[in-house]
Amino acid sequence: MSSSPERILVAEGDEVVLALISHILRRQGYWVDAALSAEQARKCLSEGSYAAIVIDSELIDVVDRDGWMPRTILLSPREISDFPVHTVIQKPVEFGLLVDTVRKIIG
Numbered sequence: 001m002s003s004s005p006e007r008i009l010v011a012e013g014d015e016v017v018l019a020l021i022s023h024i025l026r027r028q029g030y031w032v033d034a035a036l037s038a039e040q041a042r043k044c045l046s047e048g049s050y051a052a053i054v055i056d057s058e059l060i061d062v063v064d065r066d067g068w069m070p071r072t073i074l075l076s077p078r079e080i081s082d083f084p085v086h087t088v089i090q091k092p093v094e095f096g097l098l099v100d101t102v103r104k105i106i107g
Helices: 014-026 038-047 056-067 071-072 079-084 095-106
Strands: 007-011 031-035 052-054 088-091
Touching: 007 014, 007 038, 014 095, 031 038, 031 088, 038 052, 052 095, 071 079
Parallel strands: 007 031, 007 052, 052 088
Antiparallel strands: none
């Protein structure tokens, strides 16, 4: 019996980049939930738990302007103790580096 794949949340404000990152991580064997906005990411966090969260640095800026702290989107209160590490996407995205970083986070 094989174990289920690790679950990753990808929050990215650019639809094309979101699709590419999600596709690449799925090809690596991860279960990926994709969020195009801070609101969608918060909804995903409230409905499930993740081994890793990858978030667009520009999305964090939008969250800050709306009065949210970056941790608000990265961690729901019940997951803070279970989720110590996150990755922030810088553009242009280096997909090989992204995959390596996710592997390091998950272990």
